[in-house]
Amino acid sequence: MSTFASFVRKEFIHILRDVRTMMIVLVMPVLLMLLFGFAISTEINDIPIAVVVDEYTPEVRRDLTALESNPYITLTGIVEEGQVDEVLRSGKVSAVVMMRDGKRNVVLDAANSSLSVSAGSYITSILRSGTTMPLSITTYMRHNPQLKSAYNFVPGVMGLIFILICAMMTCVSVVREKEMGTMEVLLVSPIKPIYIVIAKMVPYFILSLINLATILLLSHFVLDMPVSGNLPTLLTLCVLYIILSLMLGLFVSTLAQSQVVALLICAMVMMIPIIMLSGMMFPVENLPPVLKQISYIVPARWFIEAVRKVMVEGLPMAGILKETVILCGMTIALFVGSIKKFNDRLE
Amino acid sequence: MKSVLPILMRKEITQFRRNKVLPRLAMMIPIMLVLIMPLVTQMDIKNISVVVLDEDRSLLSSRIENHLANSDYFRMQESAYDYSQAVELMDQGRVDLIVSIPAHFERDMLGGYGRPISLTANAVNATKGGQGIQYASQTIISAVTEIAAETGLEAANFQSSDIRIQNRYNPTGNYRHFMLPALMIMVVLLVCTFLPLLNIMTEKEHGTIEQINVTPVSRWEFILAKLIPYWILALVMIGLAMLLAWAVYGLVPAGNPLNIFLGAFLFSLCMSGFSVIIANISNTMQQAIFVLFFFVIQFMLLSGLFTPISSMPAWAQWLTYAFPPRYVINIFRSVYLKGTLFTELWFDYTMLFVLAAAFYTLATFTYKKQK
Secondary structure, three states: OHHHHHHHHHHHHHHHHOHHHHHHHHHHHHHHHHHHHHHOOOOOOOEEEEEEEOOOOHHHHHHHHHHHHOOOEEEEEEOOHHHHHHHHHOOOOOEEEEEEOOEEEEEEEOOOHHHHHHHHHHHHHHHHOOOOOOOOEEEEEEOOOOOOOHHHHHHHHHHHHHHHHHHHHHOOHHHHHHHHOOHHHHHOOOOOHHHHHHHHHHHHHHHHHHHHHHHHHHHHHHOOOOOOOOHHHHHHHHHHHHHHHHHHHHHHHHHOOOHHHHHHHHHHHOHHHHHHHOOOOOOHHHOOHHHHHHHOOOHHHHHHHHHHHHHHHOOOHHHHHHHHHHHHHHHHHHHHHHHHHHHHOOO | OOOOHHHHHHHHHHHHHHOOOHHHHHHHHHHHHHHHHHHHOOOOOOOEEEEEEEOOOOHHHHHHHHHHHHOOOEEOOOOOOOHHHHHHHHHOOOOOEEEEEOOOHHHHHHOOOOOOEEEEEEOOOHHHHHHHHHHHHHHHHHHHHHHHHHHOOOHHHOOOOOEEEEEEOOOOOOHHHHHHHHHHHHHHHHHHHHHHHHHHHHHHHHOHHHHHHOOOOOHHHHHHHHHHHHHHHHHHHHHHHHHHHHHHHOOOOOOOHHHHHHHHHHHHHHHHHHHHHHHHHOOOHHHHHHHHHHHHHHHHHHOOOOOOHHHOOHHHHHHHHHOHHHHHHHHHHHHHHHOOOHHHHHHHHHHHHHHHHHHHHHHHHHOOOOO
16 A cells, blocks of 8 residues: 555655646636636626617607616617618627607617527517506516526536546646656556556545635635535535546546647547537537437536536435436446556556 | 748648647547537527416416417426426426416406416526526417407507517528537637647657757747648638538628638637747646636637627626637628628727737747747
């Protein structure tokens, strides 16, 4: 066991000596978390619009006041009919309300179809507010009454940052030794390859735990994420995910021929499916069937879903059993795969 | 004396082509981003699982139910006896939206004093919850309007046809067409940063950069020889991506394609210059990649690619003025979908040029031939 301890010490010294990289690894997640937690939002406000008016009737004046006073809309000015295409095309406004002959037409810049649907419904509801309608609808937003985007994005960003940073930390571990030629020295040492691999993980695991602590504290106290479920469940889930991510990096490291390839895979290639298929940006249930199948192998998908359930919905461990089992299975598969690949090198 | 630039460039291209992984990766990225990823970008939420709790059991309430059932957005598979059971289903993730119609809704409504219909959405995902509520409200309003028109009651108050909406530039409301041009930019963003950075860092780690440093090759010749192939690669990839977008998604630029290529070229200039700065200040390959990743992920998530810049808080919007992708995404989307003219996009082109100039100035200052 003392050989194992000295191996762990060796890896620690490697990391501690490179103060700059270590600082980057510890500071970067904090900055990203804060930046994304505050900045990413899908709330729509300040839609710039312009108006075309032919005659200032009382109705037109009433509509103009209503548009002006609405917080979601910024009335940039009144334009001539001939300018409508130009102001929309150049992106100065997202919509033009044409009020002519007592009729009201809304011309939307539908390039961003998602934004234009919201803009259209805001504008029509503002214009309709003058007329009375004996129908009222009350709405309740369960779990998220203020409709905060953060409830959606914070778990997403957590899933993204953990997996990529952990994988990037460990993905050079084995392949670097290979490149430098020090691998042979390690392999002739009186320790089983499995311990070499585990020894490489330990320091990174500790670094990741520090990251986990800062990120969770930040998301709760600074970004106002609730922790509705119980904390031990959340911690277990996160630690499991970190181990999985470290293993993923390790697996890439045993496969790759060079550091360049390992880093490219972990930083560049994996980033795209994680952003696109994890449910962080686009809802998973909307995916076409084939892509849905692919999303099942993206670990971040399961993690993000489970974190949302624990943090926002407050489900207990039993509620995230499926996700936990899947993440466990992935971890074991990656570990076995890495060891197998690592042993292959011996021949 | 003959310039060494072409010779150095030939060396770079040969090295790139000999590599087993890089050329394949370079081909895979545009295919993955332009061919497959647009399928993912579907903001329109369909299949919202809805439960209707109808305590009214009137003509009106069943009409509302029919309208919801016939809508593409909703599906009605679950049912519940009462509100608490419905909420339970919601917490299990089987129901996204609960519509409860109070008793005597129709009678009260026709009497002119409406008791509210209540909508409850699972808003863990704020966008999805908000959209569900929005669609359901519209559906309910149209059902009520229809009934009111049929019964001839207070028709004056239900002027739903008085406002006409016209969608310009993307009349089918295809969100994929909005995302495609931006996904093309992601190709350049990835290829023109990671590849040159790793290229320079390999020379640094292997010590071959020192051999170059002792030759009379100037630092600019060395850097340009490394970057020019990537500029060309970026333009080729944009061309390829445009072909794919046309062949698979039927999307062709409404404006002048040259404007697109000019934007892509300036952008590849910017990003490769940026990666040279990072290479200059990093000691190891891993460190360099961490720093680059830190910026690239911001470029991706804060440049208006996925979420609109106008939704961000003011300080963050200011920050994005320093992000080159912000401008090029705007150029690509405007030219592609709206056919915006070069003169109308002068600000974006100028900013890309200014940022490129700034990055190369910084790169010159941080590059040291001696240690």
